Amino acid sequence: MLILGIESSCDETGVAIIKGEENSKKVSLLSNVVASSLSLHSTTGGIIPENAAREQIKFIIPAIQEALKDANAKPNDVDTIAVTYGPGLIGSLLIGVETAKSLSYVWDKPLIPTNHLYGHIYANFIESKNDSVESDITFPAVGLIVSGGHTDLIFMKGHQKIEWLGGTRDDAAGEAMDKVGRLLGLPYPGGPHIEKAALKGDSKRFNFPKPLIGSDDFDFSFSGLKTAVLRETQKIEKLDEQTTADICAAFQKTVIDILVRKTMKAAEKYDAKSILLGGGVAANQALRDAIQTSIEDSNQQISFFVPPRNLCTDNGAMIAAAAFFNNKEVDFKKVDANPNLYF
Ligand code: KG4
Ligand code: ZN
Secondary structure, three states, X not given: OEEEEEEOOXXXXXXXXXXXXXXXXXXXXXXXXXXEOHHHXXXXXXXXXXXHHHHHHHHHHHHHHHHHHHOOOOHHHOOEEEEEEEOOOHHHHHHHHHHHHHHHHHHOOOEEEEEXXXXXXXXXXXXXXXXXXXXXXXXXXXXXXEOOOOEEEEEEEEOOEEEEEEEEOOOOHHHHHHHHHHHOOOOOOHHHHHHHHHOOOOOOOOOOOOOOOOOOOOOEOOHHHHHHHHHHHHHOOOOOHHHHHHHHHHHHHHHXXXXXXXXXXXXXXXXXXXXXEEOHHHHOHHXXXXXXXXXXXXXXXXXXXXXXXXXXXXXXXXXXXXXHHOOOOOOHHHOOOOOOOOO
């Protein structure tokens, strides 16, 4: 079965073709095209939704053509179309959704509207070159989604059996990274720049609060932490390179400590056999290492999965993969973009 996946919820236009066999544990990637308007948003220090939507219009058709060409496929080879219908920016979402609906009608193919957040978790179900023999994901699993717009913990008893455990009450982890990056004068988006600067920093020089780290629930809060970083930077007369690196190291470590503590707590409570990480912030090596170390320290039989970096940030392959495992076709006439979609 070939699925063409379309993702246009924010500033990336992602189109991919995946192949899934009946009963396969993972799907394989035939092509994956991502056109990003990130450089445009760097100039404005953040995303202006209308600009992102305009860029989506420019990229969507060429991205579909390229994805078909790279997969050596013709429209008729495609069995199903999958598209992100939310959450995201309404203008951007509409471009992908309306394009997918048109293709569903013209090519006469079924359409599977897909939740972007599921997509980030299902990026783990795409075969990758690094896969070892024992790389099958076993359930029950706990998933941590950390992106620019979301921070959520989910419990997966199996495919189509997903339960939301908790999420951020204010800023998402990636959003906090981007805001702190901005106040430190780093380019947009802040996450990768904070990660880079943190490598040269001393995480012990600053001590930031860890909101909700010990709370009974699976909720997160990063807004107070961001304000604490702001206050600290305001006290500093000149923000030199070393001080910036030290703040980045301390801030990044604080975010990671909170994410790891809550994820491990969920894994223990629900007796998880696997932990699945997803979303743009999952590209962060320090976070990946911290989860792995924490699992080893816990002496529990938990396998850790994280997608390759290019599949952590938004892409069409993760949408096609989520659609494959949660196969729910909907008549194209009934599919609408839903910017506020959640679990
Ligand atoms: O999943 P994504 O591409 O888009 C959303 O769905 O939001 O995530 C983008 C977020 C941004 O906040 C960005 O700063 C963050 O992912 N990010 C990172 C890294 N790479 C991207 N955060 C920390 N470390 C990274 N290496
Ligand atoms: Zn995303």
